[in-house]
Amino acid sequence: TLLCRLPLISVALVQGKAVGGGAELTTACDFRLMTPGSEIRFVHKHMGLVPGWGGAARLVRIVGSGAALRLLSGAARVDPERALCLGLSEETLSSSDENGALEEARTWLSQYTEGPASVIRAVKKVVTAGRELPVEAALRTEKDIFGTVWGGPANLQALVRRPKHK
Numbered sequence: 001t002l003l004c005r006l007p008l009i010s011v012a013l014v015q016g017k018a019v020g021g022g023a024e025l026t027t028a029c030d031f032r033l034m035t036p037g038s039e040i041r042f043v044h045k046h047m048g049l050v051p052g053w054g055g056a057a058r059l060v061r062i063v064g065s066g067a068a069l070r071l072l073s074g075a076a077r078v079d080p081e082r083a084l085c086l087g088l089s090e091e092t093l094s095s096s097d098e099n100g101a102l103e104e105a106r107t108w109l110s111q112y113t114e115g116p117a118s119v120i121r122a123v124k125k126v127v128t129a130g131r132e133l134p135v136e137a138a139l140r141t142e143k144d145i146f147g148t149v150w151g152g153p154a155n156l157q158a159l160v161r162r163p164k165h166k
Contacts (some may be wrong), residue, residue, distance in 0.1 A: 001054055005128055007121045009017040009112050013105045014038045014089075015098065020047070024055025027062060030087045030124075033108060034080040035101045040088060045075045061131065063087050064090075116154035 003010060003025075012018070012029040018040045026032050026040055034040070044061070046049050051059075052074070061066040063086045071078065071086075083089035093104040113120055122145050129141035149155055 001028070004030075004058070005052075007124055009109070009120065009124060011105060011166050013038060013093075013101060015042065015096070015101055019043055021053065021055075024051050024053045024058075027055045027058035028053075031085070031109070031112075033091050033093055033105050034083055034089045035093050036080065036097045037096060038080060040078045040083060041075065042072050043075045044075060061086075118152065119149060119154050123148050157160075 004039060007030070010028040010029040011031040011033060014026060014032060014034045015038055016025050017038065020041075020043050023040045023042045032040075042051065042055070050056060056068065056153065058071060062068075063071070067086050070076070078086070080089060080092035084092060091108060093101050093108070093131050095101045110154055126138075126142045129138040129145075132138075133141060
């Protein structure tokens with residue numbers, strides 16, 4: 001849960017196998033990327049268990065209750081192609097090489113992390129509030145956080161640039 005609530009955007013890079021607790025850990029990140037030949041597998045059932053670190057609840061939010069039930073009760077291997085179809089992964093990287101995959105992941109993540117850090121943190125806060133709070137509390141949080149960036153340095157700089165939204 002602490003990982004989910006970090007004031008920054010997180011990504012799990014799955015190289016090889018993310019099994020059991022490792023699979024749960026991937027659900028605590030904002031995004032999941034996989035390399036060719038990797039897999040995510042919730043094997044808890046085979047151990048006479050269910051996820052205990054919040055992986056089941058987060059999995060339901062990521063892939064929906066039906067898919068989560070199938071993944072948890074079936075303990076099936078989820079390869080990169082299936083993960084993409086389920087929405088469990090955002091992308092399959094082209095490189096299996098550790099350094100190449102890490103560089104690809106950094107490049108992929110940069111599209112979401114470039115820009116003023118204060119704005120990225122604010123975006124993460126409103127998304128976290130929307131995910132975790134009742135809607136009325138999330139709306140109040142969003143309004144409050146909006147107030148911290150409106151008229152701030154990033155907002156004023158953007159107004160000077162006069163961006164056109166296409």
